[in-house]
Amino acid sequence: MHSPSLGAVYVHPVKSLAARAADQAVVEPWGLGGDRRWMLIDGENRVVTQRQLPRMAQLSAETLADGGVSLSAPGSAPLTVGVPDQARTMTAELHRSKVEVVPASGEAHTWLGARLDAEVRLVHLDAPSHRRPVDPEFGRPGETVSFADGFPLLLTARSSLDALNALVAQGDHPEEGPLPMDRFRPNVVVEGTAPWAEDGWKRIVIGEVAFRVVKPCGRCVITTTDQRTAERGKEPLRTLARHRREGKHLLFGQNLIPDGTGVIRVGDPVRVLG
Numbered sequence: 195m196h197s198p199s200l201g202a203v204y205v206h207p208v209k210s211l212a213a214r215a216a217d218q219a220v221v222e223p224w225g226l227g228g229d230r231r232w233m234l235i236d237g238e239n240r241v242v243t244q245r246q247l248p249r250m251a252q253l254s255a256e257t258l259a260d261g262g263v264s265l266s267a268p269g270s271a272p273l274t275v276g277v278p279d280q281a282r283t284m285t286a287e288l289h290r291s292k293v294e295v296v297p298a299s300g301e302a303h304t305w306l307g308a309r310l311d312a313e314v315r316l317v318h319l320d321a322p323s324h325r326r327p328v329d330p331e332f333g334r335p336g337e338t339v340s341f342a343d344g345f346p347l348l349l350t351a352r353s354s355l356d357a358l359n360a361l362v363a364q365g366d367h368p369e370e371g372p373l374p375m376d377r378f379r380p381n382v383v384v385e386g387t388a389p390w391a392e393d394g395w396k397r398i399v400i401g402e403v404a405f406r407v408v409k410p411c412g413r414c415v416i417t418t419t420d421q422r423t424a425e426r427g428k429e430p431l432r433t434l435a436r437h438r439r440e441g442k443h444l445l446f447g448q449n450l451i452p453d454g455t456g457v458i459r460v461g462d463p464v465r466v467l468g
Contacts, residue, residue, distance in 0.1 A: 198464035201385035209233035209341045210243035212254035218459040228257040230341040234314040240287045244416045248424040275302045294324040332408040345449035350380040357389035370429040376421045401462035404453040412443035
């Protein structure tokens with residue numbers, strides 16, 4: 195087996211829109227640079243994701259040099275959205291957390307609402323002081339996260355996906371496999387490891403940046419959503435329930451907290467420290 199290496203990097207400029215592959219990314223204390231700095235909210239200021247609107251998978255966003263985003267959708271002209279005026283903050287609800295956000299332009303709300311057939315607004319997170327604390331059971335005082343569900347980065351392993359797909363092929367819905375990695379929406383994908391080796395990791399170094407491996411990732415219905423068609427199936431949750439259940443959680447991937455900052459690049463060595 196080859197030595198572990200970084201096989202892929204993904205950034206999600208707008209939470210729950212399509213992932214963007216990158217050759218490299220800056221690791222900031224709260225996540226990859228440009229990752230999940232924007233999200234959608236509903237009329238009650240609550241986060242909206244593919245859980246509620248699977249067709250969000252078919253929309254994409256590209257981070258611009260000034261921190262704004264270019265939104266695109268099939269059959270539509272793209273829309274450039276600038277970073278909004280930071281003086282206009284409001285409080286939004288992200289799962290069980292309250293977070294200070296800044297609403298984007300009305301044009302952005304209209305563009306997204308028309309393509310999702312839903313009342314949504316686009317909001318931005320900029321000031322580090324507005325970021326949410328990491329769950330204190332797993333994080334250290336002062337550690338924060340942007341609009342990711344709970345932790346700054348998510349790691350998955352190629353060999354573990356191969357092992358999961360082998361189990362899907364033996365299950366009730368083999369026609370749904372093999373599943374691609376984008377179902378799991380990771381930030382970093384490691385190659386060259388034994389299946390499920392990441393379950394035992396505590397600390398790793400990717401390139402020159404150290405991370406703590408703090409908690410396995412419990413998976414939700416988004417993993418059953420085809421990221422190209424927005425159609426839902428039964429897998430991988432059916433198979434994870436049989437083979438990767440821990441209490442009420444169905445596990446795939448590991449949550450990371452950076453212990454430093456720097457740049458990670460596809461091809462970087464991945465060293466397991468413990």
